Amino acid sequence: MHFTSESGSDGVSERRFVVDGVPGLLWQPDGSALGGRPLVLLGHGGGQGKEGPRERARRCVTRFGWAAVAIDAPGHGERTRTAQDERFATEIGELLAVGRPISAWVARHTAALAERAVPEWRAVLDALEAGAGEGLGPVGYWGLSLGTAIGIPLAAVEPRVVAAVFGLAGHASLAEAAGRVSVPVEFVLQWEDELQPREAALALYGALGSREKSLHANPGGHLAVPDFESASAERFLARHLPCGAR
Amino acid sequence: MHFTSESGSDGVSERRFVVDGVPGLLWQPDGSALGGRPLVLLGHGGGQGKEGPRERARRCVTRFGWAAVAIDAPGHGERTRTAQDERFATEIGELLAVGRPISAWVARHTAALAERAVPEWRAVLDALEAGAGEGLGPVGYWGLSLGTAIGIPLAAVEPRVVAAVFGLAGHASLAEAAGRVSVPVEFVLQWEDELQPREAALALYGALGSREKSLHANPGGHLAVPDFESASAERFLARHLPCGAR
Numbered sequence: 001m002h003f004t005s006e007s008g009s010d011g012v013s014e015r016r017f018v019v020d021g022v023p024g025l026l027w028q029p030d031g032s033a034l035g036g037r038p039l040v041l042l043g044h045g046g047g048q049g050k051e052g053p054r055e056r057a058r059r060c061v062t063r064f065g066w067a068a069v070a071i072d073a074p075g076h077g078e079r080t081r082t083a084q085d086e087r088f089a090t091e092i093g094e095l096l097a098v099g100r101p102i103s104a105w106v107a108r109h110t111a112a113l114a115e116r117a118v119p120e121w122r123a124v125l126d127a128l129e130a131g132a133g134e135g136l137g138p139v140g141y142w143g144l145s146l147g148t149a150i151g152i153p154l155a156a157v158e159p160r161v162v163a164a165v166f167g168l169a170g171h172a173s174l175a176e177a178a179g180r181v182s183v184p185v186e187f188v189l190q191w192e193d194e195l196q197p198r199e200a201a202l203a204l205y206g207a208l209g210s211r212e213k214s215l216h217a218n219p220g221g222h223l224a225v226p227d228f229e230s231a232s233a234e235r236f237l238a239r240h241l242p243c244g245a246r
Numbered sequence: 247m248h249f250t251s252e253s254g255s256d257g258v259s260e261r262r263f264v265v266d267g268v269p270g271l272l273w274q275p276d277g278s279a280l281g282g283r284p285l286v287l288l289g290h291g292g293g294q295g296k297e298g299p300r301e302r303a304r305r306c307v308t309r310f311g312w313a314a315v316a317i318d319a320p321g322h323g324e325r326t327r328t329a330q331d332e333r334f335a336t337e338i339g340e341l342l343a344v345g346r347p348i349s350a351w352v353a354r355h356t357a358a359l360a361e362r363a364v365p366e367w368r369a370v371l372d373a374l375e376a377g378a379g380e381g382l383g384p385v386g387y388w389g390l391s392l393g394t395a396i397g398i399p400l401a402a403v404e405p406r407v408v409a410a411v412f413g414l415a416g417h418a419s420l421a422e423a424a425g426r427v428s429v430p431v432e433f434v435l436q437w438e439d440e441l442q443p444r445e446a447a448l449a450l451y452g453a454l455g456s457r458e459k460s461l462h463a464n465p466g467g468h469l470a471v472p473d474f475e476s477a478s479a480e481r482f483l484a485r486h487l488p489c490g491a492r
Contacts, residue, residue: 211465213465216462217451
């Protein structure tokens with residue numbers, strides 16, 4: 001694995017890498033080894049990039065001693081937008097401007113994104129694993145909205161992911177993959193989510209195949225997830241990512 | 247306030263009292279004063295009595311230094327059952343035996359129970375307040391199922407309750423009182439609850455008037471609430487009951 005730059009502050013190293021053309025960031029305790037350490041894959045939301053989860057990543061490192069990694073989703077961050085990506089950005093703006101429901105449209109587009117993103121996440125895991133002397137520690141996934149549209153199909157096929165925080169998503173197109181997720185899940189829902197219909201999000205929670213799955217719903221819209229849910233997600237991951245290295 | 251007996255172990259005192267004919271138990275750190283200390287009202291489930299929440303009460307004391315109190319609901323524990331209570335116990339057994347839905351029946355009965363129980367809880371709070379030299383500390387409520395059928399109308403009228411853990415309940419008859427609850431709530435729901443239809447429980451969460459309210463749903467039936475939800479309820483109460491005494 002090739003790191004193109006490194007920066008650090010407060011005991012957290014942040015390194016930039018590229019795997020098969022996909023740029024990412026890896027955070028870990030300064031001077032530490034990756035091997036054996038819990039690793040959290042951070043999926044960013046729509047319109048963001050790998051820098052979106054930086055604050056979350058730094059908390060994973062400073063509070064728990066985990067490593068964390070984020071990559072640009074297809075058409076996001078530094079990556080070239082395809083004609084389809086450009087069309088999506090234009091058309092979603094138009095739909096929002098006239099107050100039309102966008103959830104089916106978003107679901108269709110993100111399903112196409114996820115098809116590209118899942119093998120990219122797996123290639124990044126392979127590269128990190130190859131570089132971690134004693135092998136990777138337990139791997140968690142944490143991503144809402146677009147991060148869930150990608151994370152559910154990822155967790156359905158990737159056995160290295162042992163626990164996941166999902167939410168702010170709900171479309172029937174995700175139900176089949178959700179049924180094949182078997183790891184513990186914490187699922188965040190916003191009761192007045194203007195982008196994801198409540199019924200669809202409840203149905204997606206219901207469709208998850210996991211024996212342990214907790215739905216955490218709170219009032220407010222898509223962007224109003226309370227801060228205490230981040231602390232809850234961290235505790236959830238801490239329960240399921242046994243720490244084998246400090 | 248007159249205490250009729252006292253026992254203690256592991257630094258937790260447990261005292262029995264009777265207020266207006268309603269027997270209760272008060273737990274607090276051995277040798278401590280009640281005044282200024284967070285106090286948790288523990289509502290028991292149907293068929294239980296004031297001893298039902300004993301383990302929960304002891305954790306409140308040992309882990310957080312709070313006081314905790316439970317009383318027998320009407321027709322429960324040591325209290326005389328009315329003819330109505332007896333009829334209820336017989337008929338619910340018959341309905342369950344033939345697999346008939348019981349939720350409307352339970353709701354009707356528990357609404358009548360709550361009408362009696364709310365003034366009893368308030369009288370107990372008055373008595374505790376009169377006995378606490380510097381006044382009561384912040385008061386929380388924690389009760390599921392029957393404890394919620396009583397707790398929601400209580401929290402709707404009792405300004406001393408500043409936060410509440412509810413759940414395992416859902417009936418339209420509670421919606422009006424729920425709308426008048428304004429304190430932070432954590433609401434527990436079991437996705438396959440055989441006693442409370444999921445839709446009714448979701449609607450009851452939706453009806454709560456609180457600005458801060460979190461729904462925590464998990465798989466399984468009425469009695470399968472995961473242990474980690476107890477720890478979550480404690481953290482929720484700890485966030486909202488500032489400790490003024492140790």
